[in-house]
Amino acid sequence: MSPVLAGVLQLLALIAALALAYIPLGDYMAKVYSSDKHWRVEKWIYKGIGADPNTEMRWPAYLRGVLAFSAVGVLFLYVLQRVQGVLPGSLGFKAIDPDQAFNTAASFVSNTNWQSYYGEQAMGHVVQTAGLAVQNFVSAAVGIAVAVALVRGFARSRTGELGNFWSDLVRGTVRILIPLSVVGAIILVACGAIQNFAGIHEVGQFMGGSQQWNGGAVASQEAIKELGTNGGGYFNANSAHPFENPTPFTNLFEIFLLLVIPFALTRTFGRMVGSLKQGYAILATMATIWVGFVALMMWTEFAHHGPAFQIAGGAMEGKEQRFGVGASSIFAVSTTLTSTGAVDSFHSSFTGLGGGITILGMQLGEIAPGGTGSGLYGMLIMAVIAVFIAGLMVGRTPEYLGKKIGTREMKFAACYILVTPALVLVFTAAAMALPTPGHSMTNSGAHGFSEILYAYSSGANNNGSAFAGLNADTQWFNSTIGLAMLLGRFLPMVFVLALAGSLAEQRPVPETAGTLRTHKPLFVGLLVGAILIITGLTYFPALALGPLAEGLAS
Numbered sequence: 001m002s003p004v005l006a007g008v009l010q011l012l013a014l015i016a017a018l019a020l021a022y023i024p025l026g027d028y029m030a031k032v033y034s035s036d037k038h039w040r041v042e043k044w045i046y047k048g049i050g051a052d053p054n055t056e057m058r059w060p061a062y063l064r065g066v067l068a069f070s071a072v073g074v075l076f077l078y079v080l081q082r083v084q085g086v087l088p089g090s091l092g093f094k095a096i097d098p099d100q101a102f103n104t105a106a107s108f109v110s111n112t113n114w115q116s117y118y119g120e121q122a123m124g125h126v127v128q129t130a131g132l133a134v135q136n137f138v139s140a141a142v143g144i145a146v147a148v149a150l151v152r153g154f155a156r157s158r159t160g161e162l163g164n165f166w167s168d169l170v171r172g173t174v175r176i177l178i179p180l181s182v183v184g185a186i187i188l189v190a191c192g193a194i195q196n197f198a199g200i201h202e203v204g205q206f207m208g209g210s211q212q213w214n215g216g217a218v219a220s221q222e223a224i225k226e227l228g229t230n231g232g233g234y235f236n237a238n239s240a241h242p243f244e245n246p247t248p249f250t251n252l253f254e255i256f257l258l259l260v261i262p263f264a265l266t267r268t269f270g271r272m273v274g275s276l277k278q279g280y281a282i283l284a285t286m287a288t289i290w291v292g293f294v295a296l297m298m299w300t301e302f303a304h305h306g307p308a309f310q311i312a313g314g315a316m317e318g319k320e321q322r323f324g325v326g327a328s329s330i331f332a333v334s335t336t337l338t339s340t341g342a343v344d345s346f347h348s349s350f351t352g353l354g355g356g357i358t359i360l361g362m363q364l365g366e367i368a369p370g371g372t373g374s375g376l377y378g379m380l381i382m383a384v385i386a387v388f389i390a391g392l393m394v395g396r397t398p399e400y401l402g403k404k405i406g407t408r409e410m411k412f413a414a415c416y417i418l419v420t421p422a423l424v425l426v427f428t429a430a431a432m433a434l435p436t437p438g439h440s441m442t443n444s445g446a447h448g449f450s451e452i453l454y455a456y457s458s459g460a461n462n463n464g465s466a467f468a469g470l471n472a473d474t475q476w477f478n479s480t481i482g483l484a485m486l487l488g489r490f491l492p493m494v495f496v497l498a499l500a501g502s503l504a505e506q507r508p509v510p511e512t513a514g515t516l517r518t519h520k521p522l523f524v525g526l527l528v529g530a531i532l533i534i535t536g537l538t539y540f541p542a543l544a545l546g547p548l549a550e551g552l553a554s
Helices: 003-034 040-049 059-082 098-109 125-155 165-190 218-227 248-273 276-302 307-312 324-337 352-363 374-394 407-433 445-460 475-504 521-545 547-553
Strands: 200-206 209-214
Touching: 003 165, 003 248, 003 276, 003 324, 040 165, 059 098, 059 125, 059 165, 059 475, 098 125, 098 475, 125 165, 125 218, 125 248, 125 374, 125 475, 165 218, 165 248, 218 248, 248 276, 248 324, 248 374, 276 324, 276 352, 276 374, 276 521, 324 352, 352 445, 352 521, 352 547, 374 407, 374 475, 374 521, 407 445, 407 475, 407 521, 445 475, 445 521, 445 547, 521 547
Parallel strands: none
Antiparallel strands: 200 209
């Protein structure tokens, strides 16, 4: 079987698996967030944290819950890393330095999971399980909660109430993420991923010296790392490491995990607003961009330039032989079009244009299908903008799902789409202009610029993957990328929840003959075009200096 055919068959198998899970998972999540009943374990949690799950919140109160919970998470994770040296199960690792502890705390709480350290050489069992793994669950649940609040804004009328943050947070964790992660972890263990609390041990001689590995609760963290679109790996090699991702089947299964909730949330959206067709339109937009990016990535990575490429069957540098070019291309596109950041190959070793595709995937805002929750609310913001553009074209007041998109709503949407590009471009420009940050680049020229651009695109968009080749464990990068992750996560949430509150207060507008049919293919095409054009106009100069220049020169 040719490598190209193998890659296409894996893509088709993945699409089939996602299609099978779409309806049951999407409907189940809609029931979770629409139910009035509380499980017994949930009542215990509410009692422990002193929250009333039945109290409806307006958007400022909902936002205060998101920010307060996340701030406590940052503080707790920072302290846990700083006292690691005296904790049991630390494996002899010392306390994490202040700048790296801040960077890691910001990273995992913001669902970014950027890592400027070697996991197997820095973090003990307690920090990994009680700190990082816990944030893998709750940061993902926060993203889904904010998305559900926006959906309620579209679904409700003449009220500013968006639900209860604490109820949404607990339900997302207890009813969705934990059960699915348990099943995922069992499958990974059965296929060869490790799950233990072993210490450091030698595994033999390597290049004249002993090679050492430590164990860990890898399979369980791997499951939620992908399912919650987190991405932080137990080992530095991340999902390219055989302890995390041992076989071609587990590789495809991990891609399935990182895509299944973001895609299924479009079904949840359709259920909650009372129109499955609207959910299918958002799904079609996400799927069109995702499949298009996968096809483009496979083309760039399978293109044969010279005998080395022909013998290897594609651009195999930086890729695992057990996965090949096809599966690595699917993984790279899926992890950068979501906010996952896990990698089964090193993106710096992709072709110039292939590396550019991974950067562009993040710069789209990771909305195809995006992160758990963040992908849905990001796509709905873009839908609001697309409706506004359509309204300008025909001279009609724009409407979406029966809600008028006026000046106030457009200000919130515009602020949302401006925050992340501003963070990416300002921090990238500062890093390139100052003398010290440039010393972290392994490469010069266009590829070196791509390393910096990738790092801030990854941080501000809460992706977390790295281009490799950049030494990010410096005070400058730990601090600035940490700030980019926090601002890139929580500032957009402010505008999302403010928009949700504004929409929920409106009276529904009756549909007329002139109303734009937002469930039709025409709107899907308009939405895809708006996303690509807005992103292209924003980032094209930066992309032209980096991956495009490198790709055209090769």
